[in-house]
Amino acid sequence: MALLRRDSLITRQLLRLVLLHTAWEVGSGQVRYSVPEESKHGTFVGRLAQDLGLEVAELVSRMFRMVSKGRRDYFEVNLQNGVLFVNSRVDREELCGQSPLCAIDLEVIVDKPLRIFHVQVEIQDINDNAPVFSVNEQNLSIAESLTLPGSRFPLEGASDADIGTNSLLTYKISSSENFIVEEETKEKTKSLVLVLKKPLDREEIPAHHLLVTAIDGGKPELTGTVQLVITVLDANDNAPIFNQSVYQIKLLENAPNGTLVIKLNATDMDEGINKNISYSFTNHMPQTIKKNFRIEQNTGEIRVKGNIDFEHMTLFEIQVEAKDKGNPPLVGHCKVLIDVLDVNDNAPELAVTSLSLSVREDSPPGTVVALVSVSDRDSGDNGKVTCSIPPNLPFQLVSTFKNYHSLVLAEAVDRERVSEYKILVTARDEGAPSLSASSSILVPIADVNDNAPAFPQPVYTVFVKENNPPGAHLFSVSASDPDLRENAFVSYSVVERSVGEQQPLSSYISVHSESGHIYAVQPFDYEELQVLQFQVSARDAGFPSLCGNVTVQLFVLDENDNAPAVSPPGSGRGSPGPELVPLSAGAGHVVGKIRAVDADSGYNAWLRYEVQEPGAAGPFRVGVYSGEISTTRALEETDGPSQRLVILVRDHGEPALSATATVSLSLVESPQAVKWDSRQRGGSEGPLVDMNVSLMIAICSVSGLFVLVIVVYVGLRCHPGPEVMCEPGKATVVCSSEVGSWSYSQRQSRNLCVGESTAKNDLMVFSPNFPNSAENGEHEKLQGAQVSLT
Template sequence: GSVNHAFGPGPRTRLLQLVLLQAAWEVGSGQLHYSVPEESKHGTFVGRIAQDLGLEVGELVSRRFRMVSSSTGGGGGGGSRRDYFEVNVQNGILFVNSRIDREELCAKSPVCAVHLEVLVEKPLRGFHVEVEIKDINDNAPVFSLNKQNLFILESRTQGSRFPLEGASDADIGTNSMVTYKLSRNDYFSVAEKPNDEHSKSLDMVLKKPLDREESPVHRLLLTATDGGKPELTGTVQLVITVLDANDNAPVFNQSVYKIRLLENAANGTLVIKLNATDLDEGINKEISYSFSSLVPPSIKDMYNIDLNTGEIRVKGNLDFEDRNLYEIQVKATDKSTFPMAGHCQVLVEILDVNDNPPEVSVTSLSVPVLEDAPPGTVVALISVSDKDSGDNGKVTCSISPRLPFKLLSTFKNYYSLVLEEAVDRERVSQYQLLITARDEGLPPLSATSSILVPIADVNDNAPAFPQPVYTVFVKENNPPGAPIFTVSAWDPDLQENAFVSYSVVERSVAEKPLSSYISVQSESGKLYALQPFDYEELKLLEFQVTAKDAGLPPLCGNVTVQVFILDENDNVPIVSPHHSSSSSSSSIRSWAAAETSPLQLVPVSASTGHVVAKLRAVDADSGYNAWLRYELQEPRSPAVPFRVGRYSGEIRTTRPLDEADGRMQSLVIVVKDHGEPALSATATVSVSLVESAQAGQSDPQETGVSEGPMVDMNVSLIIAICSVSSLFLLVIILYIAMRCQPDTALMYSAGNHTLVCASEVGSWSYSQRNSRNLGVGETAAAKNDLMVFTPNIPPAPSTEGSGKREQPLSAPPPEGSSTAATQPPRMPSPAWPPGKLGGPGAGHPRMTAGVNPSPGVGRA
């Protein structure tokens, strides 16, 4: 479709233009067509381009309305490209910007047009506008010479024809249709004879025989008039000299020769061999060939002719794109004194060869492309061209395969590069596109153009930590403000979208805000402990750290940090008595306060191994730091008939007593833990030797009279041991079931009471609140403690840990027996404290040994 404007649109013309424009857009060509006469002055109205393209005039500036390129059409000479047209962005009118000479722009091409490419942005769109340059009669017919000399033998007969050089008119159409008129005379007239569809020849015709004696020279004026309005004319003077004798002129076998020749023909290629004959005899019959004086120098530069043979050969470089038809005037002249000449015309048509590769031009490029740009986004506008003709000039365009882009043909030889599928900058940050243009010639020629399309970053990736949970081990009593760990998150985006800052998710810990315990440096992710930790108060500090980028909107990622507090030996053992029946409760309390035992009564008749008293010490620490041992303070005299169990705390006799031992003895007991360095406490036990009757009154259990309660106590102990075993097995099953479930945060809270059986040979146990000692009397060989406590974490399923808890379920032999002497004291599990030894619990709290990490009781 097209919209034509002449010198100015009237109402009726304007209505017709709108109808044609609507029809053009419905057809979908998307091209506007205007026309303007050549030589129009600056400012001449061409068309309302904004209105015809359907654009709002007020948006032309904001949408960056512009003409990015222009090209001439018509296949003519192709003048220099200039800004012939301009658009007033205030009113959307296309007007003439500079003088347009159609002959300079398109030469003799029947159609002359200027192609404009109009672009607007937001969104990016391209339009194609064609402005046809109308010819006006501004060129008069012109002869190449001001005077032409002709020599005509007087013997030429009536009707003889003599070729003349015609005039050329740079205009086209009617304006270039030239008619000729010869000044009034009696002998000559002019006549035009068409040779073919391309040209016609101008001849001067002899109307009656010449008489050299009567008139040897004739001077005539030939006038050429074009068909324009107003008419323009050109003239040339004809000087005709009448020759005598030599009655026959050479004659060619045909007046016009048509030759087809491929462009790029090599120098020396034979075009045609001419042959002319002369009926005269002798020297008047000898012929020489030459180009007519009417042949312009441009043809002589491309061809030469052999004077004797009449062979015309290629001399220069033939190029179809420069010129596709040559009209060569050839004359054959005899060698008489008064030579006569015959004439012919050779028409050389140049055939196109596919010798020009396509040209690719990126007229507009909109980069970088956002990685979240939707498919269909226009990235670039591309134009292709080929100087060849026919199939040699038909061009198809393609891009390198397997890329998320495609080419859409928007108009003849115009393409849009659009996004075909979504792109991801983190996967590919830029694309190198290779645009290939290929013509349809044989063989085909191609050209390529490379386009770099960078992908712009969008904040579409949240910061990510390399693992979901960090486990950190920190010793208690740590210095405040010291760094304890560093978290690091990675964001694959760029610039501010990848700038990560860290913060701690606030929560309450032991009725205190988390910010009073922990802080994080926002830029480095380094975690700081703001105050010293106390293992006896807090064993696990679990919180979340958030990593947030600086994008808009920002994205976040979280990680859980578990800080396990490791115990240090910072609590001294505290000693309390495990009294005999002879001690009153009031005396026990006073002894505990003063660390001095109440008077312990021992019968003089007591046998070896008699239990005098039993000490109990507790340590608020954990692990080795709470594993206690009992010793008599050195130096110890060999005469002292008492000893203390290293791990049981029981004071027993080492031999039978006698009067020589004295009535009163003071024993100083030292209680030490296994920490580094070890901490200790002392207790003084006073022992008094009494008669057996007094000891029996004070301790009826030692007389052996009441045997029934002792048997009942043993039965109760067996029942308790079985219960502990069953409950222990149940805990193991529940723990395995919990391990099969998804990992959850480890919480410290009061759990179900668990029974643990301990022996005097050193089974170390811990009890936080609920501990109870069941004694079965002095006569019982094995003094076992049945302790009830609330574990804080589930036991580990390790084979080694389970075995160590099962061992105390069988009552060991009493201290002093051979079995007790050979059996080593039970040591703490190597997996406690977590991380101190390389055991299975070093990496995760659920894999620590199954002991209570709370402050415990070092049982004797």
């Protein structure tokens, strides 16, 4: 009968383990292996790389690594063949205690691309622990004759650290006519009892010495023994009796010392001293019970003595005996089962594993930044933990497996906006009140070259005087790049192009690659180049490199470096001869005109004519701005047969430059010729210009044309001209006068020849274009026209 009951119990336990294992296998969804406990180092566990679908040759290059939460490195992977093997001894009892399922969870991580696998290794129990009794000898006192057959006496059973069939114990007792041992199941526990088969006779056998053997269900089976000494007592025939054999109590963990658990009450039908009862724990009580509880000998009150911790012990089984004071004393027994109720007294535990030192700012959403594992020693709702991070961060927590979470990138990040993130991960349980724990993760953002160098303005305007020395510093440009290190190291260069008649830009200017300083390669000549527009490129050292451009407009300012050049209008019309001025000429009669030009611009090219020796001019004068030579009065014979005039032509530059022209005049009855002798800065003589016979016709023509020019000029002043862009080949200059300075202007020079002896003044015309409103985006310009009437 006992064997059948034992087989039925084994069958039920095996069925429960199979069902639990099947449910676990279906729900886990991961690679799972099993290995017996106490396996030696190097024991084969499984072909991990093959089962995960990984190439063995890529394990090192993909940074294959394995993480075991809160465990020693029980297992290791051979990176040469991808085999998972036992690294150190595993004791299932030390690792999982009496838990029916013992497994070690592993995280396998590979990079390029990043993947995370979950591996579970089940530790199989082996029968490596024999049944153990808490004492070597148990003593019982049983009264003779008064104890009826069938009476039951509780014994301290053995314990086995194994699980499953390896921990299923059966008991046998050495040969005896009076006693047998049985196991009885009450509530949640099993008890070993000694059953009396036949009444005792103290006179026949005063003491029984029996050997109780505990046998486990392992293969091979292991055994443990205890010596049972039964003393047969005489007389006192009523033992104390408790009102119930088993008491079930619920007690909150962390109950303070002195807390009353239960007050027991036993009664004895005897009288007198045989009725007086004292309470105590049985001698074979485990030390854990004696450490946490105490019993009042006279009252039967059981009170808390130590620290009751649900995480350490969830159920206490206390054997209590009530002994009367008869001679011999009789004993009554009861069992107190104390269920410890969990209190939320353990905060969650956080473990953070960072996968990399930094996150590139171009990392795509979904990039795994760190692994977070949480645990809570409490149970039920007190042990359910949720993880969270602050809102408004470009990260999120993704649950991966059981209590494992991955911190992943939720959206794109920009290092130039936020260079690093300090993320507070908070784990909170569902107890009342709830407890929490937190851990900070510092995530630096690594820079990528995503910003091109930028100049503070799109166009730079530079003014440079002509005749500058070669290598002179003209201007500096500077671009900024918000990236870091080489991504922000900026070098400068000129965007090469041709200037003028296929002259390379590099023959005019150069740019220092590091400082951005712009230097002149050669002196500028305003008469050849008035404006130079070019682009400077700023390029960073990133990969790939990025660049930005800026336009530089370099305006060459005119200097008075060209003296006036005198060109007699009559050269090339035959041989020059002495000029005969008719004696009949009256005051204001024009005898000739000096024409001079200046290669400069503005006031530097505005010419002034005067007689070098006014006292020697006689009856002649020269127009200050026209250069016309005319009489100041009627000529007389006393003026002499000839006159020699030295005309000084001077510009308005600073300092002023000049040239001279010598004119020889002969006074005769009829006009012949005028000889012009020109010197520039004391230079050589030029030919004289003959007076045209049709002088009067030319004067009339010039007068009419002059009136027409005045009308056109007035019309241009009333109607603004078109906008002129600054481009190579169009002379953009800066004009200045004695009454102020003007902005950029377009110079147009026209020589209108209206006669050789017309008495008219030069006309200097400047036509400014005033800037329009800022809404139409036009630039400010000023046009000027210099018209010389000769």
